[in-house]
Amino acid sequence: MALHIHEACILLFVIPGLVSSAAISHEDYPADEGDQTSSNDNLIFDDYRGKGCVDDSGFVYKLGERFFPGHSNCPCVCALDGPVCDQPDCPKIHPKCTKVEHNGCCPECKEVKNFCEYHGKNYKILEEFKPSPCEWCRCEPSNEVHCVVADCAVPECVNPVYEPEQCCPVCKNGPNCFAGTTIIPAGIEVKVDECNICHCHNGDWWKPAQCSKRECQGKQTV
Secondary structure: OHHHHHHHHHHHHHHHHHHHHHOOOOOOOOOOHHHHHHHOHHHHOOOOOOOEEEOOOOOEEEOOOEEOOOOOOOOEEEEOOEEEEOOOOOOOOOOOEEEEEOOOOOOEEEEEOOEEEEOOEEEEOOOEEOOOOOEEEEEOOOOOEEEEEOOOOOOOOOOOEOOOOOOOOEOOOOOEEEEOOEEEEOOOOEEOOOOEEEEOOOOOOOOOOEEEEOOOOOOOOO
16 A cells, blocks of 8 residues: 555646647747847838838838828828928918818918907908098908098187097187187177287188277267
């Protein structure tokens, strides 16, 4: 009985050795990813310098072949030293452009500002407006505001007034002029005191009134 137990123990010690050397092969346990990468560098990171060119998607082009490196790049030719790309004379982007797309070799303006900004307010193209009683403005297609200021005639009085929502001053009491410190109406002679009769110059309201002395009428006593 003791002999059989001893033989079984010997077999247990011998069999693991046989299994480890014969049954386990290197193919059953692949190498770590790091080991694979180091052994297959030339396959994963191919070097195409002097052989071809690669675009953004990984597609390889032969020497002399024309291709687009990326979605928004200009066309290139694959050369020994790498891609040689065109540098076209792209049209200038409108200064009022509010949306630019880079979907091709040259950037494109997809949206231009279609309004004018004036004193903090926006106006449509060709819209006319009056920012003040004396200004007339229009939003031009160039997105610029052009204004014209009213040229008021010189009022024919010495005391013009400005009415609400009116640009130019008006003479509410008609033409007049100064006779000393007194304002007299134009077109008639006015006795300004006991001795002087005055009248405004015809059309020259800004000049002092022309006066002439008359016989002074003294105060009568009773």
